[in-house]
Amino acid sequence: MTESKIILVTGASSGIGAAAAVHLARAGHHVVAGARREDRLRELLDSAGDLGTGTLSVRRLDVTDRADMTAFVDDAVAAHGRVDVIVNNAGIMPLSRLDALLVDQWDAMIDVNVRGLLHGIAAALPHFQRLGGGHFVTVASIGAHEVVPTAAVYSATKFAAWAITEGLRQESDPSIRVTTVSPGVVESELADTITDPTAAAAMTEYRAAAIPPEAIARAVAYAVDESPEVDVNEVIVRPARQR
Numbered sequence: 001m002t003e004s005k006i007i008l009v010t011g012a013s014s015g016i017g018a019a020a021a022v023h024l025a026r027a028g029h030h031v032v033a034g035a036r037r038e039d040r041l042r043e044l045l046d047s048a049g050d051l052g053t054g055t056l057s058v059r060r061l062d063v064t065d066r067a068d069m070t071a072f073v074d075d076a077v078a079a080h081g082r083v084d085v086i087v088n089n090a091g092i093m094p095l096s097r098l099d100a101l102l103v104d105q106w107d108a109m110i111d112v113n114v115r116g117l118l119h120g121i122a123a124a125l126p127h128f129q130r131l132g133g134g135h136f137v138t139v140a141s142i143g144a145h146e147v148v149p150t151a152a153v154y155s156a157t158k159f160a161a162w163a164i165t166e167g168l169r170q171e172s173d174p175s176i177r178v179t180t181v182s183p184g185v186v187e188s189e190l191a192d193t194i195t196d197p198t199a200a201a202a203m204t205e206y207r208a209a210a211i212p213p214e215a216i217a218r219a220v221a222y223a224v225d226e227s228p229e230v231d232v233n234e235v236i237v238r239p240a241r242q243r
Contacts, residue, residue: 004053005029005224006080008073010063010120011090013040015188016139019213020087020220025054027221032076034061035090063090063116066123073123083127085224088120089139091158095150095203096196105195106153113157117164125176133175133228137220138165142184142238150199158182169233177231179223184238185210209241 007024011017012033018040021033025048033056035041041058048056059075062068076083092112094105117138128134143151144158162180169178187210194200216237223232 005084006076006082007031007085007087007224008076008083008124009033009087009089010061010072010116011035011139012044012058013037016183016186016213016216017087017089018044019217020089020139021056022048022051023214023217023221024224025051025056027225028052028054029224030055030080031057032072032079033058034063034072036060036062061090063088063119064111066119069116069119070123073120073127077127082131083124083134084131085135085137086120086124087137087139087220088117089137090116091139091141092193093154094193094195095154095199096194097150097198098152100196100198102196109153109157113154114160114164117161121164121168128176129173133177135177135179135224136165136168137179137181137223138162139216139220140165140180140182142182142236142242144180144182145236150196166233169231174231175228177223177228179220179232180234181216181219181223182234182236183216183219184236184242186216187212209239211237211239 007029009017009021012021013035021031025031038060061072096102138161140161141158143155144162147155165180219235219237
């Protein structure tokens with residue numbers, strides 16, 4: 001049986017974050033799920049069903065607020081005595097062509113996808129160092145590995161997430177494991193925030209091949225549940241139809 005761990009998941013109100021939180025709790029872990037939408041977190045709790053020996057709790061969280069992110073981690077340590085894993089999953093994807101000049105949306109992606117990740121690292125790293133171990137999981141994107149029209153800024157933020165996470169791996173003590181999971185097209189609400197007509201039209205075709213978020217949750221669990229001497233550094237999961 002997998003050893004029970006204390007796991008924090010950000011961006012857990014829908015999509016990959018919600019699926020990962022429930023999947024990990026059902027695997028016997030103690031999961032704290034954070035997101036901005038408290039109503040959706042309550043729905044997640046209500047729909048989680050039988051978790052066996054695992055547990056799931058929720059907390060409102062804004063990853064762009066460093067103090068809130070720090071409190072998210074500190075509160076979990078106070079409640080459970082430690083944190084073993086943080087899944088930095090929160091992200092947004094309002095795609096657009098650069099000439100649409102949707103600068104506010106660019107700024108929002110940088111704030112959530114890059115600063116939010118850094119805030120998670122800054123909050124958890126001191127605890128992991130004191131504990132003598134821990135595991136960072138970054139949910140990046142296939143966009144960290146390729147750029148397509150309308151995705152320039154999004155891909156830039158996800159490449160930054162990949163680079164930050166790889167740098168963290170290289171700088172960390174071997175007792176701290178570091179994983180990047182890069183999903184392809186997944187059934188989620190990410191595309192619902194796209195306001196640029198060109199990008200919205202392009203996503204219609206992409207979403208036809210989308211895979212369920214549970215596929216990514218299983219990839220996260222694979223990395224988390226490996227033995228301590230095994231560090232799964234990178235996993236790319238995409239629909240078989242996605243090229």
